[in-house]
Amino acid sequence: MDHKSVFARYPLPAILVAPDRTLVAFNDLMLDYHTKRDGSDDVLRATVGQDWTGLSPTPALKAQGRAFHEEVFSTDGVAVTEWRMPGDAESPVFGRYWGRRVVEGDTVTGAVLVREDISRAIEHEHLARRSQILFQLLAERIEDIVLFMDVDGTVISCKIGRAHV
DSSP: HHHHHHHHHSSSOOEEOTTSSBBEOOOHHHHHHHHHHSSSSHHHHHHHHHGGGGSSSHHHHHHHHHHHHHHHHSSSEEEEEEEOOOOOOSSSSEEEEEEEEHHHHHHEEEEEEEEEEEEEHHHHHHHHHHHHHHHHHHHHHHOSEEEEEOTOOOOEEEETTTOOO
């Protein structure tokens, strides 16, 4: 099985880039992502043979992409970067790119960059943090007895009025 067929079967949107930042190829999931984001597949297709960081919608994200590219090509392991896509404040898109260079023999020939949408995880993290803050505020202001128990029903802490036992 050649590397192109393996790349095409990645379970996440992915691109193949050259050491000089040239976009070499992309899989169908990346094409679907850009078609949804851009309204067509023209932007992604037009970037083949060009600097892949040109796909970034802002100068800051383009600079982050270039720094990530340099990190990918300067390490033997997997490099990771996270970003926030500008746009709708109600539902921003958070993402993570994983990158690993491709070495054939003694030559670094490119890198595979895999895109992961982590928007739901970030949203859940924000909700959990907010819930924790609200619970702390409630616990600080309550005048009654509050028992904190683990999942087995064992009391792990007790709060009486404003004193913590």
